[in-house]
Amino acid sequence: MTIAELSPLPLAHLRRGKVREVYIVDDDRLLLVATDRVSAFDVVMREPIPHKGAVLTQITAWWLRQLTGGVAHHMLSADTDEIVEAVPSLADHRAALAGRAMLCRRTTVFPVECVVRGYLSGSAWKEYSATMTLAGESLPPDLRESERLDPPLFSPATKAEMGHDQNITMAQMSTMVGPRIADELERLSRLIYTRGRTIAAERGIIIADTKFEFGRDRDGRITLIDEVLTPDSSRFWPAEHYQPGRGQPSFDKQPLRDYLDAERRAGRWNGESPPPPLPPEVVAATSARYLDAFRRITGTELAADGASQ
Ligand SMILES: Nc1ncnc2c1ncn2[C@@H]1O[C@H](COP(=O)(O)OP(=O)(O)OP(=O)(O)O)[C@@H](O)[C@H]1O
């Protein structure tokens, strides 16, 4: 089943993101549901991308199972049968949720995006090429676009409701959450990214940068939440095409971006909502890329009903 819009679930709806819907199960638990919506250039497309939601949820679940050493995380289950068993009112929605839902421990979210950059790209490259800084702090001279950074940079940002997140310094982050928490979120972010980057690289994917979120659970534990090391929260590059000194193709969204760029150049799209309709071959190519990301990272096929094996 391909899904852009979920039919209403018998749960209180907490939040609608560009891609995910968040529901309240009870005081202690949330249900995160990844739809098949895709966004590019900050615009959500009309056409769903088959399997994308299940790919995102099951990649997160896979990473969380790899990361059990030393990192508390929010996942209770990403197995739809288990979720329906735990929340019986979802029984009629089993098919719509298959593979794409994650039952999570509910936390109080720290209001910072914990960005880790292992390669110089995107807004970081833009700032660096203008001023040789990142969030105002100096970096070594002579770095090239897409250059690998060792050690990776921790570059926190504020969570913006609208528009782009704003980079902040460690000093600003410390003021927001306290110095002890700021240090711990940095330590955890670097640890998870570094483990993830190594595992992904062995499988032909460069995770250039990524964003983590953390919350505090009801026992006060700092907990990794949200999606983890997915193509939507990270820049994935195909390792076989990596070449520093230029921008890199996106592992998952390149066919979509190329199509939208061509529409823009031809004057058929102004870059804003509503987006142009996507031809079926662009939808199919994008879906294939997401499935390939799942296959490369986990070494398994996404199961037919969207569950991971
Ligand atoms: N365990 C958790 N406890 C509390 N909040 C959580 C938890 N896990 C995730 N969240 C929150 O759920 C929300 C997910 O929705 P979000 O709006 O980010 O969706 P999205 O599909 O990523 O869209 P966008 O692209 O607009 O960010 C985030 O605000 C995140 O902080």
Ligand SMILES: [Mg+2]
């Ligand atoms: Mg989000």
